[in-house]
Amino acid sequence: xxxxxxHDDDATGSxxxxxxxxxxxxxxxxxxxxxxxxxxxxxxxxxxSQRFFTSARSVVVVARHDRAAQRRGIAEATTRGVPVLIxxxxxxxxxxxxxxxxxxxxxxxxxxPGVRTRPVPEKPATSPATERSSDAIVLTRSRSANAVAVATxxxxxxxxxxxxxxxPRRSASVAKTLRSRPDSPVVALGRPxxxxxxxxxxxxxxDVRQPAGGFLALPGKRYTAMYGHPGAPQLGVLGEQGVSxxxxxxxxxxxxxxxxxxxxxxPTFEIIATIASGGPGKDKNYSTETPVSKLEPLVDAxxxxxxxxxxxxxxxxxxxxxxxxxxxxxxxxxxxxxxLDPEWRLKPGQKHLRQIGSVKVAEINxxxxxxxxxxxxxxxxxxxxxxxxxxxxxxADRSKLDTxxxxxxxxxxxxxxxxxxxxxxxxxxLRRDAPDVAGWGWKNFIDEDEPMLTAQQTWDxxxxxxDLITYQ
Numbered sequence: 001x002x003x004x005x006x007h008d009d010d011a012t013g014s015x016x017x018x019x020x021x022x023x024x025x026x027x028x029x030x031x032x033x034x035x036x037x038x039x040x041x042x043x044x045x046x047x048x049s050q051r052f053f054t055s056a057r058s059v060v061v062v063a064r065h066d067r068a069a070q071r072r073g074i075a076e077a078t079t080r081g082v083p084v085l086i087x088x089x090x091x092x093x094x095x096x097x098x099x100x101x102x103x104x105x106x107x108x109x110x111x112x113p114g115v116r117t118r119p120v121p122e123k124p125a126t127s128p129a130t131e132r133s134s135d136a137i138v139l140t141r142s143r144s145a146n147a148v149a150v151a152t153x154x155x156x157x158x159x160x161x162x163x164x165x166x167x168p169r170r171s172a173s174v175a176k177t178l179r180s181r182p183d184s185p186v187v188a189l190g191r192p193x194x195x196x197x198x199x200x201x202x203x204x205x206x207d208v209r210q211p212a213g214g215f216l217a218l219p220g221k222r223y224t225a226m227y228g229h230p231g232a233p234q235l236g237v238l239g240e241q242g243v244s245x246x247x248x249x250x251x252x253x254x255x256x257x258x259x260x261x262x263x264x265x266x267p268t269f270e271i272i273a274t275i276a277s278g279g280p281g282k283d284k285n286y287s288t289e290t291p292v293s294k295l296e297p298l299v300d301a302x303x304x305x306x307x308x309x310x311x312x313x314x315x316x317x318x319x320x321x322x323x324x325x326x327x328x329x330x331x332x333x334x335x336x337x338x339x340l341d342p343e344w345r346l347k348p349g350q351k352h353l354r355q356i357g358s359v360k361v362a363e364i365n366x367x368x369x370x371x372x373x374x375x376x377x378x379x380x381x382x383x384x385x386x387x388x389x390x391x392x393x394x395x396a397d398r399s400k401l402d403t404x405x406x407x408x409x410x411x412x413x414x415x416x417x418x419x420x421x422x423x424x425x426x427x428x429x430l431r432r433d434a435p436d437v438a439g440w441g442w443k444n445f446i447d448e449d450e451p452m453l454t455a456q457q458t459w460d461x462x463x464x465x466x467d468l469i470t471y472q
Contacts, residue, residue, distance in 0.1 A: 021080045023057030023099070026156045028134045029185045033201060035194045036187065041065075042086035044140075044149035044189040046094050049083040051187055052134065052156035053098060056082045060100040061120065062091055063148060064107025073106035074151040076120045081132070083152045132157035137181065139163045139174075139188040139197075146189050158187075166192040167406060168204050169215035169382075175204040196406035199376045210381045211306060211335040212266045217382045217409040218438040218467055223308060224254045225268035227443070227472040229290070230298055235272055236472040237446065243301045250307060253471065256455040268308040270386075270470055271295060274323050276314040276344035276352045286316030286346055289326055299330055309336045310386055314344035316352070320359065321367045331374060337384030338371055339413070340364060342394040361397040368405055375407035382409050386441060386468065390416040390426055401435040411468050413441030417448035420461075427462070439467030446471060 029051045036047035042065070061084040063073030070086070077084035083098070085091050087109035095103060095112050103112050106120045134157035140146045143162050150160050159181075161174045166188075168174045178186070182205050188197050202208075203215055212221060226249065228236025238246060246269065254267040273295060275288045295311075302309045311330060313323045320340050330336050345357040368385060375383055385408040389395055403410045412434060416426035427442070442462050444452050453461065458469060 021056070021058050021082050023055055024059075024080075024082050025054045026052055026132055026134065027054050028052075028136050029187055032185055033198055034185070034187045035191075035197055036189050037191045037194050038189060039191060040086075040088070041146055041148060042088040043090065044146045045084065045086045045152060046088075046090045047189070048138070048149045048152045048156075048187070049085060049094055049098070052136070052153060052158065053083045056098040056100050058082075058100065059102045059104055060085065060095050060098055061104045061106065062087050062095075062109050062112065063105075064109050066107060067147070069107030070148050072120055073104075074148065076104060076106065078151060078155055081155055083155065084148050085152075086148050134158045135181070135183075136185045136187060137161060137178065139166075139168070139186060139193065141166055141190055141192065149189055153187075159184075163188075163193075166190070167196065167200055169200050169406075175215065178204050179207060195404060200406050202379055203381065206379060208334075208379055208381050211303075211308065212264055214264075215381065217337070217384050218411070221264045221266050221467070222257060222465075223266045223268040223384070223468045224250070224257050225270045225310065225468060225470040226250045226253065227270040227272070227312070227470050229272040229275060230294065232272075232275075235275070238269060238271065243297050246298065247301055247305050247307065251305070253455075257459070257469070260455065260459045266308050267306070268310060268468070268470075269298060269302050270310040270312055270339060271298060272314060273311040273327055274313050274315060276316055278352060283318075285318040286352060287314060287318060287323070287344070289323065292327060292329055295327075295330065299333065299336065303333065303335050307335070308384070309333075310339045310384055311336060312339040312341055312386075312388075314341050315346075316344060317346045317348060317350070319363055320345070321363065321370055324367055324370065328374065331371065331383075332378050332380070334381050337386065338367075339384075339386035339388060340367065341388045343388065343390070343415070356391055356394060358394050358396060361395055361400045364395065365400075365402045368402055368408060368410070372405035372407040380407075382407055384409050384411060384468070386411045386413050388413045388415045388441075389430055390414060392429065398435060399433070401437075403435050403437055409438035410435075411439040411441050412437050413443065413468060413470065415443050417443070417445040419450045420453065423449070424461075440464065441468035441470060442466035443470045443472055 038044040061073045061077040063070045073084045102116045136158040138153040138160045226238045228238030232239040250267040254265045257265045342359040345359040
């Protein structure tokens with residue numbers, strides 16, 4: 001469980017040990033995972049003190065905000081083995097909790113009522129404090145920005161790891177340490193950790209990797225996909241041959257791109273799972289939902305041969321989330337992601353091919369929430385979450401797209417067909433003022449593009465290079 005700012009003393013662990021200064025005792029936090037949702041270095045420092053020190057009855061060090069004062073304060077606190085805080089409104093209460101009778105100040109700080117205050121000596125104490133050992137791990141985005149909190153954690157004996165983007169999956173050394181210490185409590189400093197830390201720590205500790213390697217779907221990989229529906233050649237190249245020949249064909253496609261540059265190229269099937277239909281059908285939603293059993297042979301073959309799968313939804317008059325839930329059993333597989341195709345999302349009274357469909361971003365976000373929760377509960381590796389678009393009107397309020405799920409690598413896939421100049425124009429338009437997505441997709445239409453780019457031309461002419469290249 002991730003805990004918010006504020007600390008319940010009754011929930012702490014047992015006393016760890018005494019330091020060099022009499023009356024100073026430490027503890028290892030009992031919570032397996034705790035986030036100090038601090039927005040300032042001072043809040044981080046106080047939060048660490050709360051979690052790692054039960055008392056410091058003789059001395060606490062309080063430093064001014066400037067770095068020189070903090071360095072002097074850290075040096076004094078390290079020698080004495082006591083916590084060091086940054087002067088702010090929370091300090092008096094923390095000093096009282098620790099039971100300190102003296103505050104050593106480094107620089108000009110706020111007064112702390114009821115205790116003796118004197119400056120850090122010009123010549124700091126020279127006797128090193130008793131070395132402490134804590135099983136806890138502290139994560140910080142920046143050791144320098146949180147220097148005081150880091151120092152207090154180290155004084156208490158904790159291991160401190162720097163995680164610049166608040167995602168331990170992105171650092172091999174951080175992931176290795178967390179994996180080697182699966183039972184160590186983890187305390188993270190700062191609000192950016194709050195949303196995703198439980199999932200990301202679990203993934204690295206359980207070594208849950210992508211089928212193609214690594215913890216992340218993106219960046220670091222390029223997906224080359226065949227698009228279509230099994231047994232339906234009119235819907236794309238994936239339906240032009242049987243399962244075994246589709247495997248061979250997509251592997252040939254991936255080899256073309258492997259020859260063009262370094263990096264991991266992942267052969268991919270993008271399977272139309274629900275097909276936009278001209279008639280309403282029995283459920284009146286203008287979409288034909290393919291039974292899971294019909295898709296399983298292709299998905300099974302993909303898993304066997306290291307091929308990624310993206311299930312594509314064309315929902316008609318129903319909504320994306322309702323259709324996504326139909327394919328839960330397939331989406332629970334580690335090599336299966338999801339694509340939403342707003343072109344085929346109808347409003348009441350609309351029919352396919354009479355207008356370009358569209359969807360409100362809130363519906364996309366609800367679907368993303370569900371898929372992220374599924375991925376998290378099943379402890380699956382990060383999934384591709386693909387949004388098809390060739391017109392700005394297809395996704396209403398796109399700026400509000402939630403791209404913050406660590407469980408999902410969101411890709412905006414530009415689907416325009418026709419002359420290459422027009423396709424490049426669509427690419428540029430949709431990239432303008434785009435949300436901060438994990439990757440971009442480009443589609444090559446074998447029959448509709450004028451002309452279709454070769455693999456070499458796609459590599460050379462499309463900038464930035466797309467992360468997902470689909471053939472239809």
